[in-house]
Amino acid sequence: MGEKISKQFDPKTTLQEIEDQFQMFQILNEEGKIVNEEADPKLSDEELVELMTRMVYTRILDQRSISLNRQGRLGFYAPTAGQEASQLASHFALEKDDWILPGYRDVPQIVWHGLPLWKAFLFSRGHFVGNQIPEGVNVVPPQIIIGAQYVQTAGVALGLKKRCSKTVAITYTGDGGSSQGDFYEGINFAGAQKSPAIFIVQNNQYAISTPREVQTAAKTIAQKGIAAGIPSILVDGMDPLAVYVATRDARQRAVNGEGPSLIETMCYRYGPHTMSGDDPTRYRTSDIDNEWAAKDPIVRFRIYLEGKGLWSEQKENEVIERAKEEIKAAIKQADETPKQKVTDLISNMYEEMPVNLQEQYEIYKEKESK
Numbered sequence: 001m002g003e004k005i006s007k008q009f010d011p012k013t014t015l016q017e018i019e020d021q022f023q024m025f026q027i028l029n030e031e032g033k034i035v036n037e038e039a040d041p042k043l044s045d046e047e048l049v050e051l052m053t054r055m056v057y058t059r060i061l062d063q064r065s066i067s068l069n070r071q072g073r074l075g076f077y078a079p080t081a082g083q084e085a086s087q088l089a090s091h092f093a094l095e096k097d098d099w100i101l102p103g104y105r106d107v108p109q110i111v112w113h114g115l116p117l118w119k120a121f122l123f124s125r126g127h128f129v130g131n132q133i134p135e136g137v138n139v140v141p142p143q144i145i146i147g148a149q150y151v152q153t154a155g156v157a158l159g160l161k162k163r164c165s166k167t168v169a170i171t172y173t174g175d176g177g178s179s180q181g182d183f184y185e186g187i188n189f190a191g192a193q194k195s196p197a198i199f200i201v202q203n204n205q206y207a208i209s210t211p212r213e214v215q216t217a218a219k220t221i222a223q224k225g226i227a228a229g230i231p232s233i234l235v236d237g238m239d240p241l242a243v244y245v246a247t248r249d250a251r252q253r254a255v256n257g258e259g260p261s262l263i264e265t266m267c268y269r270y271g272p273h274t275m276s277g278d279d280p281t282r283y284r285t286s287d288i289d290n291e292w293a294a295k296d297p298i299v300r301f302r303i304y305l306e307g308k309g310l311w312s313e314q315k316e317n318e319v320i321e322r323a324k325e326e327i328k329a330a331i332k333q334a335d336e337t338p339k340q341k342v343t344d345l346i347s348n349m350y351e352e353m354p355v356n357l358q359e360q361y362e363i364y365k366e367k368e369s370k
């Protein structure tokens with residue numbers, strides 16, 4: 001227990017003092033300048049180019065996914081533009097054997113972790129093959145239940161610890177997800193067990209149409225980790241270098257046996273919540289959109305890399321063309337996959353099929369054979 005204090009308890013100051021500690025961590029500012037020399041991860045030229053390539057590629061993947069969805073060629077899709085630094089720079093700090101427990105918006109990370117793109121498209125279509133993850137690709141299917149992946153990550157991380165594995169389990173949710181009970185249970189359990197977990201909250205400012213301010217009285221989401229006794233940081237989620245460093249350090253602590261960390265990445269989604277029909281103009285102004293567009297992660301990284309002579313318009317166009325080609329081939333492969341049947345749904349649901357489903361299975365099998 002701490003020292004006894006005799007001074008009067010001042011609730012305002014106590015809260016203020018804690019909240020003031022959560023200043024936003026930034027390395028590369030909006031103008032593409034390093035503003036925090038000391039924290040610069042000094043990535044190699046190849047690494048910088050690779051990270052930029054992934055962000056540009058993923059922006060194209062987002063644009064193509066949106067238009068494929070509008071053509072009726074994809075199903076459920078949650079746009080990712082604006083969150084590239086938050087998603088891909090955090091992923092960039094991982095190792096191949098680390099486990100990713102994504103939410104529905106986190107398809108880019110699992111694709112870069114090894115999920116073939118055509119399978120990601122099948123996931124979007126609700127096809128079971130999209131959730132059949134290849135052996136050796138350490139990801140689980142994206143979670144739709146808000147926050148549930150936090151509890152599952154605490155479990156996976158504990159398993160990794162028990163196996164003395166030098167790997168981590170990383171998970172992502174949104175600002176809205178941090179209002180769920182599962183969020184608190186997950187970070188608390190992992191903290192208590194000192195499990196190698198990394199909890200990322202991508203604060204893109206809205207849970208569908210609900211602004212972040214309405215979600216919680218806390219000034220930051222990062223500070224919530226402190227109550228669970230785990231290191232927590234608020235990061236500029238539009239800054240690839242800051243996100244990379246925060247995740248790299250969290251990973252290092254995790255594999256060193258120092259337990260989990262919480263990272264809040266301040267970012268923005270440019271598009272709608274999903275392609276299922278919400279209209280962002282009803283809950284956001286164009287002024288807010290413009291304010292965030294000026295912080296764009298790709299724009300600032302482009303300026304930074306061009307300044308180093310590592311990037312050019314030509315290079316970017318090559319990446320864009322490659323992305324378009326690969327997306328085209330992947331959607332073709334998804335199209336060529338046999339359509340999902342009702343019998344697939346039934347047979348994939350249970351390891352041992354219940355009797356009533358067995359009856360239905362036979363009925364559908366008969367119908368499908370015609």
Ligand SMILES: Cc1ncc(C[n+]2csc(CCOP(=O)(O)OP(=O)(O)O)c2C)c(N)n1
Nearest residue numbers: 105144145146174175176177204206207208
């Ligand atoms: C347990 C649960 N409650 C409600 C929903 C419906 N729902 C889907 S997305 C969403 C908002 C999530 O917002 P946030 O966590 O900020 O993530 P974002 O979509 O912004 O990435 C809600 C409430 C759900 N999927 N699961």
